[in-house]
Amino acid sequence: MNKKNPVLETIFERRSIRKFTDNPVSTENLTAILEAGRWAPSGLNNQPYRFLVLHDDDPRVEALSECTKYGHIVKAAKALICVFLDREKTYSVMKDHQGAGACTQNMMLAAHSLGLGTVWLGEIVNQQNQALAALNLPADRYELQVVLATGHPDQQGSSKRNELSEYMLEDF
Numbered sequence: 001m002n003k004k005n006p007v008l009e010t011i012f013e014r015r016s017i018r019k020f021t022d023n024p025v026s027t028e029n030l031t032a033i034l035e036a037g038r039w040a041p042s043g044l045n046n047q048p049y050r051f052l053v054l055h056d057d058d059p060r061v062e063a064l065s066e067c068t069k070y071g072h073i074v075k076a077a078k079a080l081i082c083v084f085l086d087r088e089k090t091y092s093v094m095k096d097h098q099g100a101g102a103c104t105q106n107m108m109l110a111a112h113s114l115g116l117g118t119v120w121l122g123e124i125v126n127q128q129n130q131a132l133a134a135l136n137l138p139a140d141r142y143e144l145q146v147v148l149a150t151g152h153p154d155q156q157g158s159s160k161r162n163e164l165s166e167y168m169l170e171d172f
């Protein structure tokens, strides 16, 4: 493993962050994160994702926090990057969802590389209609994929992975 490679280092060092300092996330950093999402791969390059950024003083944050058991994280974040699929851009449901995942991971890695922390909030999509209503967005047009809670980290974060051999179906 080459720890001097900045991309690999970012991948290996990123951890989900659920506690944030009071420091705001700058527009410059938010733009860089969104640009990283924009440059994700997508099937047929259809770029089906749409973004909405809520700052912590946005009145919609409270309503969104009520859509998930992780509402305390929604409220703790300095910025929420909401990622949607635009149903008018669909070409393959599965591939569009995969694209939204690639887009989100790009944004998380970009945030980490900028010294910011994120956590992918996925439980909230179980309350799809409630979340879209909280954001005043039409459910027949948009599908919420992720709420990316973002801010300056106020914790280290920790997680583990299984050994590589456990993922492998065959030796290589």
Ligand SMILES: Cc1cc2nc3c(=O)[nH]c(=O)nc-3n(C[C@H](O)[C@H](O)[C@H](O)COP(=O)(O)O)c2cc1C
Residues within 6 Å of the ligand: 014, 015, 016, 017, 018, 070, 073, 119, 120, 121, 122, 123, 124, 157, 158, 159, 160
């Ligand atoms: C599809 C998906 C949904 C997730 N949903 C939540 C969530 O609702 N709440 C939460 O606190 N973390 C959520 N996470 C973060 C995972 O818990 C976390 O990525 C995992 O435990 C590994 O930890 P790490 O990101 O620090 O390496 C989600 C991650 C993914 C990829």
